[in-house]
Amino acid sequence: MNIFEKKNRILLKELVKTDFKLRYQGSVIGYLWSVLKPIMLFLVMYLVFVKFLRFGAAVPHFAVALLLGITIWNFFSESTIVGMQAIVGRGDLLRKVSFSKSIIILSVVSNAFINLMISTTVVIIFAIINGVHFSWNVIFAVPLLFELFIFTLGIVFMISTAFVYFRDLSPVWEVVMQAGFYATPIIYPITQVSERAGNIGHYAANFMMMNPIAQIVQDMRYIFTYSNNTNPTVWQMLHNPLLIMIPYIMPIIIFFIGFWIFNRKSKKFAEVI
Template identity: 45%
Template structure:
């Protein structure tokens, strides 16, 4: 048993290393793109939505909140997209080598996790040199936030990758759903803007509904704990009922359990179908 786990870890390490190297193979800047892509997207989003469309809460830390949100969303989008196609792309390996299939999906998500770690380093550097962020004890909660975020990404990736083996349309459907989820998540706009546009009653209802989405809950929690605890709305600050507050976490756990269950159930036939 111990030898089996050791072999799995070795395969996982090699797959993560290979995937991460191939991701930027042939490009002049190489791994630097893992930092440049979210930064370039941040500049575009900032100019269009903050400067021109005035999507801001008026606080000096909002550009940092925007950069953090983009970095976090890029992780979820990349992890689920890469995980979705990982089994299909590694079909030749599955037919030749016998090892636990889930390692392929985990390797794809871990590669995205490495990119997130690099981006988080950039965000923290910006926070320090901006002089606008005063770190509090809440940073101690960040590991729990990132564990939840990875569980959400892994559960989604396992579920999507299993479905994609049998239904290739999943790739296109997920691409559309990601766009919907992106705009339904308060990344480029603050939740306070919804209340301003819809009024205190309707705005509060919509805000609470958005916060019950696991990606929104996690991203807002990380923003709250790292950058702006006084101005960032979270499920814990806007909803008073404990059981309702726990809904996003419950959805994340259920999604992870469902993803593991379906993947294990159908993974034995992957090599035959592919």
């Protein structure tokens, strides 16, 4: 079934609107939590890792880089955790209405993307306050956000399909996400890894940059703070063109694999759930 059919577009719009309205329904400050949540997490991380543990002490505007990294990770975390259970949670809808099942996943990731845009606006304001001077290369944030979106969508297609059949995936994924957070240069600069333990640290940092999320975080930091030596990108750290292309190509491959798996199994979702 074509995902771009009129009824699918209407359903997608309604699902996104409904989920966004229900997210903070009943809370005192409502949608402001979309802004306050990343800021509160940032303050905790900043006090613990920057002020006390002195992570990124030599990095210009590391507070901005930290907030940006947390914002990107929150989008990925929210999309995957909520998206993993989205098909099971919409079981009644699947049994009653005929539509493209991928709409459910797309609505979850789109909703998280709206929050990402709100949080990114906060990051920009915070960066300006901290004296960051933006250059024309900030336009490259657009393809990076698209890369982040399709990579996340591909992962959610995979894990939401797996969750229909294996409900134990939920606690496993929580552990994976926790490990992934610390294995991605978010609360610390990648140079802190590459400059330690000699060649081991160098190879470890290069390996970490094969992760598309790490590549996106570093590229976005480079765009926002323009600090070459302290926030290096994968194309500054590696010299092999084939290795450089891995994290950029991987999101496209994962998206198509995830979409293929999802579509192949989606016909039986209503029966299994």
